[in-house]
Amino acid sequence: MIGYSLGCAAPALLIMFLGPRIKQATEPEKVYSASDFTKLRYGRIMNVVSGGVALFNMFIFLTSELTSIGNIFSQMTSFWITSYRVSVTVSMGAFTIFYTALAGYPASMISDRIQAVSIILFIIMLLIATCVLPANKVTWKQFDKASNWTTGGLETAIIINIGLVSSALFDQSNWQRVYAADSDNSLRRGYFGGAILVFLVMMYFGILGMLGYAKDPAAYDSYYKYAYMSFFDTLEPLKNGWHIVVLLLACSLSASTIDTLQNAITSVFSHDFMRLRVTWDPLFIARFIVIAINVPAIYIATNDKLNILQLFAIGTLST
């Protein structure tokens, strides 16, 4: 769990050091993403390769996010009808496409700010609600069984860190922030603060998952309960009002990631279409790209047979 949390925070720590250097190296040009840096430094072929990998990776993440929000809504309502799940996924996709196409990257920065604050508030509320609930009380002995130091755990932590850092370096949203920051100091301090927040929140979800497992390990070991549902296991005894808070949290989590990815996908092309000598407005092309890439992602996400973990594995392997 510590390895996983560190893996999610590690890209920010790396970009703290790499970001200002890459920004400086590309300074005279107005660039928008790391694939623009590869074009200036290594030429068009490397630009196409790195841009292609980045696009594929971000597209997979976008699809998995859209799949995940539909599944969470079905889970919380116990309404496993395909049309309902599709309606949630399509609504999430349509709204985020609309506001991203309308206002661009600044919309994502502003909504991220509010989304981050609301996510922190919802997490604190759920932390208190789940931990004071008698049904979620476990003994130290039970919790010990769910929290071991093992060599396998260390190996997994190393693999996860390598996988997540590689994947995050191809996520162009991390590089967009490098150019959006008003100074190198803001960039370094911002990424450091972000890394701490991500680490703490991942630990929170991890500990709740362990709590779910510690309550009833035999059920998880025998597949009576699925491992990926262990977080929901701690939420189940809560009253209905708290389940609505979970939906609010899921919506905020999802919208913030989706709008950022939508802008990040556009950024791969931004440098090129800003230089196009055509009569079309570059912003029209940017909006067209947002729609053209998101519609297939929504279509794939509404497919019943998709597994989120498989999607993540494909995305991470590509990097």
Added chain:
Amino acid sequence: MSHSLWTKVEEVGISFGSNVITVSIHLNSLKMAFAVSKQASYIVLYCVLSFFTFLAILSIPHVSKKVPEFIRSRLLIYGVKKVNDESTRRDYFLSARKAVGTAAVALSYFAASMGSWVLYVVSMSIASLIRSFILPKQLFVFFRLFLITVMEAQSSELTLRFLGLV
């Protein structure tokens, strides 16, 4: 509370291809009972999305400039003030270049990194990790039984000996 793996097996299917034997096992897993109504879930979804759309509209330069300064400084990125012509408007739309400070970078990284997948994947990775140290023996016995059953029908004893299954 103890649950035997075999008692939870709902359906087992074995199919034989020319070179492949496929074994499918469906387990009778627990269905959790969350009961948020469909209407309430739609209200939550559309209220949240409408609110974020409203925020996005506020970030459009010519709208943002009409928002009072004390709200803009709390809610919005201040780089919007620099948008004066068509070229900077385009650049601002695509990159918000040099427009945000420390807090915005930190919160943006945090919000973008935490997708709704964390509700599933973090629990999954942890629980799978724990299970990998508890179950290998049980799983080995389980699949060994299956392989023996399937291969006895298909293979010679020599093959089974070669694979160490008898």
